[in-house]
Amino acid sequence: MSIYPRLLVRDSVRYWKRKPFQALLSVALLALGSAAVAILWTITDTVVRQPLPFPESHELYGIQSVDEKTGEVVNFMALADFRDFRERQESFTGLFGYRSQYLNYKDEFDNTRQLFGARVTRDFADVLKIHTELGTFFSPDDFSSEAARSVVISYELWRKEFGGDREIVGKSIWLDEAAYQVVGVMPKTFNEPSFVNVWTPFPDVTGEYFVRDARYWNVVGRLKPGVSPEAARQELARIADDLEEQFPGTNRRRGATMDSLQTIIVGDYSTPLLLILVAVSLVMFATCLNLANIQLISGLQRRSENGVRQAIGESPKQAMARAFMESCAICFAGCAVGWGLAALFIANIDSVLPAMFLPRLNEVGMTADLAWTIGLIALLSSLSFGLLPAVQVVRANTNDIIKSGESRHGLSRESGRSRAALLVGQIAVAVAILQAALLVVHEYRRLQDLELGFSEDDLVMITVSPGESRMFDLPGLAAFYTEMDQWLESQEEVVESVLSSSPPLAGYDLEFGFQMQGRDLAAEREEAITAVYNTISKDYLDTLDISLVSGRNFSEWDNRESQKVALVNQAFVEKFLVAGEDPMSQQVQIMPWLVPQFRQVVGVVGDYAQTNVTDDPKPMIYVPYEQGPWIFGTFVTRVRNADAFNIERFETLMKQQYPEVGITMETIDSVLERQLSIQSLMYLVFVGFGSATLLLSLFGIGSQMAFNVSERSREWGIRLALGAKIGQLNGLVVRRLVVPLSAGCVIGVGLFAASYRYYQQFGGNLDAFFFGASFLLILVIALASVATTWFVSDRITRSNPQEILRSI
Numbered sequence: 001m002s003i004y005p006r007l008l009v010r011d012s013v014r015y016w017k018r019k020p021f022q023a024l025l026s027v028a029l030l031a032l033g034s035a036a037v038a039i040l041w042t043i044t045d046t047v048v049r050q051p052l053p054f055p056e057s058h059e060l061y062g063i064q065s066v067d068e069k070t071g072e073v074v075n076f077m078a079l080a081d082f083r084d085f086r087e088r089q090e091s092f093t094g095l096f097g098y099r100s101q102y103l104n105y106k107d108e109f110d111n112t113r114q115l116f117g118a119r120v121t122r123d124f125a126d127v128l129k130i131h132t133e134l135g136t137f138f139s140p141d142d143f144s145s146e147a148a149r150s151v152v153i154s155y156e157l158w159r160k161e162f163g164g165d166r167e168i169v170g171k172s173i174w175l176d177e178a179a180y181q182v183v184g185v186m187p188k189t190f191n192e193p194s195f196v197n198v199w200t201p202f203p204d205v206t207g208e209y210f211v212r213d214a215r216y217w218n219v220v221g222r223l224k225p226g227v228s229p230e231a232a233r234q235e236l237a238r239i240a241d242d243l244e245e246q247f248p249g250t251n252r253r254r255g256a257t258m259d260s261l262q263t264i265i266v267g268d269y270s271t272p273l274l275l276i277l278v279a280v281s282l283v284m285f286a287t288c289l290n291l292a293n294i295q296l297i298s299g300l301q302r303r304s305e306n307g308v309r310q311a312i313g314e315s316p317k318q319a320m321a322r323a324f325m326e327s328c329a330i331c332f333a334g335c336a337v338g339w340g341l342a343a344l345f346i347a348n349i350d351s352v353l354p355a356m357f358l359p360r361l362n363e364v365g366m367t368a369d370l371a372w373t374i375g376l377i378a379l380l381s382s383l384s385f386g387l388l389p390a391v392q393v394v395r396a397n398t399n400d401i402i403k404s405g406e407s408r409h410g411l412s413r414e415s416g417r418s419r420a421a422l423l424v425g426q427i428a429v430a431v432a433i434l435q436a437a438l439l440v441v442h443e444y445r446r447l448q449d450l451e452l453g454f455s456e457d458d459l460v461m462i463t464v465s466p467g468e469s470r471m472f473d474l475p476g477l478a479a480f481y482t483e484m485d486q487w488l489e490s491q492e493e494v495v496e497s498v499l500s501s502s503p504p505l506a507g508y509d510l511e512f513g514f515q516m517q518g519r520d521l522a523a524e525r526e527e528a529i530t531a532v533y534n535t536i537s538k539d540y541l542d543t544l545d546i547s548l549v550s551g552r553n554f555s556e557w558d559n560r561e562s563q564k565v566a567l568v569n570q571a572f573v574e575k576f577l578v579a580g581e582d583p584m585s586q587q588v589q590i591m592p593w594l595v596p597q598f599r600q601v602v603g604v605v606g607d608y609a610q611t612n613v614t615d616d617p618k619p620m621i622y623v624p625y626e627q628g629p630w631i632f633g634t635f636v637t638r639v640r641n642a643d644a645f646n647i648e649r650f651e652t653l654m655k656q657q658y659p660e661v662g663i664t665m666e667t668i669d670s671v672l673e674r675q676l677s678i679q680s681l682m683y684l685v686f687v688g689f690g691s692a693t694l695l696l697s698l699f700g701i702g703s704q705m706a707f708n709v710s711e712r713s714r715e716w717g718i719r720l721a722l723g724a725k726i727g728q729l730n731g732l733v734v735r736r737l738v739v740p741l742s743a744g745c746v747i748g749v750g751l752f753a754a755s756y757r758y759y760q761q762f763g764g765n766l767d768a769f770f771f772g773a774s775f776l777l778i779l780v781i782a783l784a785s786v787a788t789t790w791f792v793s794d795r796i797t798r799s800n801p802q803e804i805l806r807s808i
Contacts, residue, residue, distance in 0.1 A: 023330060032341075034342075037284050044276075047270075048274070054130065060261040063085065065215060066257050070527075075218055077219055079217050081215075093127070094222060097217040098202075098220075100193065100196075102116065102463075103200075104175065106174040110659060111659070115198055117196060117198040117199065122143045122204065124199075143204045144204065148181060150182075150183045151175065152185070153173075155186055169184065176469065194360075249513075279433055279686055283429075286425075290699060343366060350362075420739075427748065427785070428748040431744060431752070432749075437689075437690035438777055439770065448672075452613070455544055460650075460666070461666050462634065464635065465662035485497055494637055498536065498636050500540060504544070505671045507671075514590035533623070536625060538555060538624060543636070548604075551584050551601075552602050558626070560626050564598070565599055565602045565627070566601050566602070568586075568622070569617065571618060576619065586601045590621050642668075701788050709792065733789055741786075
C-alpha cells in the first residue's frame with residue numbers, strides 16, 4: 001500500500017463509494033456546521049474585533065456624560081456643554097458633535113419619504129479623517145448660519161435613489177420643502193452615525209449653543225498622539241467639575257468620561273455574538289464527535305480487512321495515513337460545500353438581514369479571512385474526528401484480529417474506552433447547550449410576558465415629520481397635527497388614533513431639564529434634574545388604557561389659550577416628591593424656550609414601557625400638544641385587525657394625502673421584535689442548535705449501541721438459548737449506557753455552570769422555575785437516550801433471532 005497522496009485519495013474514494021449514505025450524511029453535517037461557524041465568525045470578527053473603517057480608528061473616543069449620583073453613563077450631552085468642552089480641552093486634536101434628525105425627501109416624481117439624517121458640527125470630517133466617494137465634505141463656509149443649504153448623501157442613497165449618478169455633486173435635492181445642494185457622497189463603508197442617509201452642517205452660531213438642559217448630542221474626539229486615555233479622562237472630569245461650579249442648576253453632579261468609539265458603536269452586541277459563536281462551535285464540535293464515533297465504529301467493523309493488510313506488509317504508518325485520509329476526504333468535501341454556503345450567505349447578507357439588525361452590518365463582506373476560517377475548520381475537524389480512528393488502526397494487534405475474525409473478541413479495551421469517551425462528550429455538549437438554551441428561552445419568555453403598562457393590541461406606530469417650514473410655527477404645527485388626527489380617524493381601518501412625541505417603546509428619550517415652582521431640586525438632590533417631555537392628545541391615556549392614578553386627565557378645555565397644565569407619571573412622583581406630598585399642588589416648567597410659563601400638575605399617570613421593554617421608566621412630564629407641539633410626533637393608531645391591516649397600502653394612501661410630509665409606519669409587534677432582537681437572536685440560535693446537538697447525540701448513541709449489540713451477537717445467542725427474554729437483553733444494553741449518560745450529564749451541567757456568568761448579563765436568573773425545568777430537561781435527555789438505546793437494541797435482537805442462535 002503506497003502512502004503517496006494520490007493513492008490515498010483513491011483508496012478513500014473507493015471506501016466512501018461503498019458507503020454512500022454515510023458519506024452524504026457526513027458531508028451534509030460538516031457543510032452546515034462549517035457554514036454556520038464561518039458565517040458567525042465573519043460577522044463577529046467584523047462587528048467586534050475589526051477596527052472601524054477610519055484611519056487610526058483606535059484614537060477615536062466618544063465623550064460621555066455621567067450622572068455621578070447613580071453612576072449612569074449616557075452617550076449624550078447638551079450642545080452648550082459640548083462647546084465648552086471643545087474650547088477648554090487640550091487632549092484631543094478636535095471634537096465634533098452630531099445629532100439625529102428626520103428629513104422629508106421629495107423625488108422628481110413629487111413622492112415624499114422620510115430620511116434619517118445627522119446634523120454635524122465642524123471638524124466632523126477632520127476628526128474622522130474621512131474622504132468622500134464623490135465631491136468633498138462641507139467647507140468651513142457651510143457652517144455659517146447664512147450659508148446656502150448643503151448636504152452630503154450616503155453611498156446607499158446615492159446608488160438606490162440616484163442610480164449611482166456620478167454627476168450628482170452640484171445638483172439640488174428637496175429636503176423639508178427646501179433645496180439642498182449635494183456637495184459629496186460618502187464612501188460605501190462609512191456608516192457613522194449608524195443608518196444615516198444624509199448629513200447636513202450645523203451652524204457655528206445659533207441659540208442652541210446656550211441650552212444646557214437638553215442632552216441629545218453625541219460627541220466624538222480624536223486623541224492627540226502621546227496623550228493617554230486616562231489623562232484625557234481626568235481632563236474631561238476636571239472640565240465637568242468646572243461646569244458644575246459655573247452652572248449648578250443644570251450641571252450638578254454631571255460628570256464626564258469617555259470610551260472608545262468602537263465600544264460605543266458595538267454596544268451590547270459584543271457578548272451575545274461571542275456566546276452564539278461559542279454555541280455554534282460547540283455544535284460543530286458535537287458533530288465532529290459524532291462523526292468520530294461513526295468512523296471509529298466503521299474502522300472496527302473493518303478490522304479483518306485491516307488485519308489482512310497488516311499481515312501482507314502494510315506498515316503502521318501506512319495504515320494510519322489510510323485511515324486518517326478517509327476522514328480528511330469527507331471533512332474537506334463537507335467544508336468545501338460549507339464554504340460555498342457561507343459565501344452565498346455573506347454575499348447576500350444585505351437582503352437576508354435587515355440593516356438595523358446589527359451595528360456595522362454594512363461592513364460584513366467576502367474577505368480572505370472567510371477562506372482561512374473554513375480551512376482552519378476543516379483542519380480542526382479532520383484532527384478531531386479523524387485522528388482517533390486512525391490511532392485505533394495502529395494499535396490493533398494483527399494476530400488477535402485474524403484469530404477473532406469478526407467477533408467482538410478482537411476489540412481492545414482502548415477502543416471501548418474511546419467509544420465511551422466520545423459518547424460522554426456528545427452528551428455533555430448537548431446538556432450544556434440545552435441548559436443555556438433553557439436559560440435564554442426562560443428570559444425571552446419573561447420579557448415577552450412583561451406587563452407593558454398599556455394595551456398593545458392592534459397598534460400601528462405612524463411617525464410623521466411635518467418639515468422645517470412648520471417647525472417654528474407652533475399654532476400651525478398643532479393645527480396640522482389636529483388635521484392629520486382627524487383624517488386618520490376617518491379611515492375605515494382605524495378605530496382610534498392619538499399623538500405622542502415620546503410614544504411607548506419609542507427607543508429614544510426627549511429628556512430635558514425642568515424646574516419645580518418654589519424648589520431648588522438640583523440643590524436638594526445634588527444631581528442634574530431631568531424628565532422626559534411627552535406632548536400628547538387629550539385622549540392618549542384612554543386610547544392606550546394607561547392608568548390615571550390620581551387627579552384628572554386632559555380635556556378639550558386644555559388648549560393654547562387656557563392655563564398651562566401637565567401630567568406626571570409615578571416615576572416622577574417617586575423620585576422628586578416626598579411621601580405624602582400632593583402632586584396636584586406642584587407647578588413645573590420644562591422647555592422654557594418654547595413655553596416660558598410654569599404648568600400646573602393636574603394628574604398622575606401610571607408608568608409604562610417607555611424607551612424599551614427592559615429599561616425602568618423615567619420621570620415623565622406630559623403636556624397637551626395644543627400647548628406645546630413637538631417638531632415630530634408619532635400617531636399611536638389602533639386598527640380593527642392588525643393581522644389583516646395592509647401597512648404598505650395604508651402608508652401609500654397617507655403619503656398621497658400628505659405628499660410633503662415624511663411618514664413611516666410600523667406595527668407594535670415589529671417594534672417589540674426589534675427591541676428584543678438580541679434576545680430573539682440568542683433564542684433562535686440556542687434553541688435551534690441545542691435541538692440539533694441533542695439529535696446528533698441521540699444519533700451517536702443509536703449508532704454506538706447498534707454496534708455494541710451486533711458485536712455481542714454470540715453472547716446474545718447463548719442467552720436466548722438459555723431462556724433469556726429479549727426485554728432482558730435490552731435491559732443489559734441500557735445498563736451499559738448508565739455510566740456514560742450520567743457522566744455526560746454531570747460534565748454538561750458543569751460546563752453550563754462555568755459559563756453562567758456570561759448568560760447572566762442578559763437577565764437570566766437561576767430561579768426555582770429554571771431549576772425545575774432544568775431537572776425535567778435532563779430527565780428528557782436521559783429518557784430519550786434510554787428510549788433510543790432500547791429501540792435500537794430491540795430492533796436488532798428481534799430482526800432474526802434464529803440467525804443469532806445459529807451464530808453460536
